Amino acid sequence: MKTKILSILLFSIQFIFAQEITGSWQGELDVQGMKLPLVFHIKKEGEKLISTLDSPKQGATNIPVSTTSYSADQLTLELPALGISYSGKVTNESINGTFKQGGMELPLILSKIKGDELAPKLNRPQTPKAPFTYKTEEVTFVNPSDKNTLVGTLSEPNNFNKKQPILIMITGSGKQNRDEEIFGHKPFAVIADNFAKKGIATLRLDDRGVGGSSKGTPDETSFNYATDINAAVLFLKAKGFENIGLIGHSEGGMIAPIVASTNKDVKFLVLMAGPGQPINELLVQQIYLGGKLAGMSEEELQKSNQINRIKFDFIKNYKGTSFDTDFDNFIKTSGEAVAEAEKKQMKNAWFRYFVAFNPDEYVSKVKIPVLAINGSLDFQVPAKENLEAIKKSLTKAKNKNFETYEFQGMNHLFQECTTGAINEYAEIEQTISPKVLDKMSSWIIARK
Structure with missing residues (x-):
């Protein structure tokens, strides 16, 4: 359950300018104490102004702006689909304006970027870099239920025995790529890399409407996304993999039990900050x-x-x-x-x-091994209440092989943090704590 306000903020917002309005402009929104840098690129196509947005902290680039107008030193940017507008007065090389979304209004001052001095690149030391010491393969398959195409990366250790564990990775809420990229962090890429080096294979997928996967439909729900994961299980089964598990983060931890409750080819689950409460x-x-x-x-x-x-x-x-x-x-x-x-x-x-979803409806039917983990400072899926609810549901299922574990001092992304607040997500260089990686991998290896 990634913060809806952030995901809207970030994948929206539009601005443009200059006395000579074309060029690149940057500013910083203060959202509940979190500094969110934004960079707008404005150019002319004929007589029309065209602009795009970068949000460096979130790793988002070239987001198109719906409407860009500039008249009498007043710049207006609009994204009606997300209820967003920006209006500001242009003075020399700055724009003093207001960003609006719904009932929220925030000041935003934009300054023109000189030369190539764009916002500083974020340091994400855990992000894996090629060449890799294991095999990676781009894969494509079709969901037979909804007829949509899914694209992803299969990471497989060298000399992998298909009786060894392989996990399908399930992202949280919102449209996300196969790396579950947020604030420049790529947690699923980090997990896949760590697991592959320990002999564990993974399949991570672009969500519908992201990367190479099909767009999907406006009325799809978490249940539709569960059919995508079920299709991924069928895909791996057809390729000869025998020990298939699911690892889901946030909403992904809600989707995993939906699939496991009906698909007998799923052998184990890892729930990362998955919900247990209604x-x-x-x-x-x-x-x-x-x-x-x-x-x-x-x-x-x-x-x-x-x-x-x-x-x-x-x-x-x-x-x-x-x-x-x-x-x-x-x-x-x-x-x-x-x-x-x-x-x-x-x-x-x-x-x-x-x-309307109650996780108990599905978790209480899961009898395969389960590891459910959470961070003590997670405010999005609070650890105490949700781990206890998951434990209660698995006990109801008469599941004899499960573990719940609370990591002290960690947030919803499993970063070692101070408060757990949203503003820390981008500021922390660590993508995911090594303690979490070690806990998950050691538990998974025991599923051999």
Whole structure:
């Protein structure tokens, strides 16, 4: 459950400028204490201004801006699909403006970049670099259920015995590439590299709509993504692999039990910060803890809790046939102000399925070996409540072979951190703690 606000912030935002407006401009958003650098590149095509956005901390480049207009020293950038706009006054080589998204407004000052001095490159020392000491192969297969194509990387140690463990890696929420790239970190690439050096094979995939994989459809849910992972199991089985496991992070830790509960070719699971609580309850707690880390008052937090419970309960329990209309009427009668961008998100098929999801429905059917891990400072999927819920569900399943483990001082990305707040994700150079890599790999090797 990657922070929705960040993913929207980052994959949105549009700006452009200069007295000579063309060129590259950079600024820094302050989002709940996290500094988020942005770089906008503006050029002319004929008489029209065209711009793109880079977000260096998130490893995102060349994101197209929908609308760029510049008149009377006023620059306006818009991305209607995400409810985002930016407007600023251009003075010499800076732009003083306001970034808006939904009900949120943030100041953003952009400065023109001289020469090639772009934002500094992030240091990510754990990111693996070629040449590798193991085999990697680009693979493609089709999901027979939804008919979409999936593309990924198969990493296989040299002289690999197909009776040894191989894991399919499942990303968290939001569209992500096969490396689960975020803030310049590539955690799945780091895990795959570490595992391959220890004799463990992996298959990591681009999500629908990312990299080489098919675009998908607007109404897909986590259940559809589970069919992608099921197709990956069938693909590996057809290639002769016998000891297939699943490793899922965040929402991926929710998808893994869906697949394992019905596919007998899945032999073990690793759940990294996977949810165990009903998701409507988890989201209320997540928003509360995130707000607390951002410095909100207890009065504000409690008010937010009350509003969120009402909204999420409505979504979870809705049984009608005209959700969009009924939800709009519900919001009106509740007297709460909800931004259009937020309403659009809550009407989304994926979000509705997500809010109504109870992991126990599937985890309580899992009888194969399970390792469930979490960080003590994870505010997105709090360790204590979710590990306990997973343990309870596996006990209900009469599962005799599982382990839950809480890593002290680690966040949702399994980085060694100070508070667990979002602003640390990008600032920490470590992608994933070696302690976590060692714990997972030693447990997996024991599945031989």
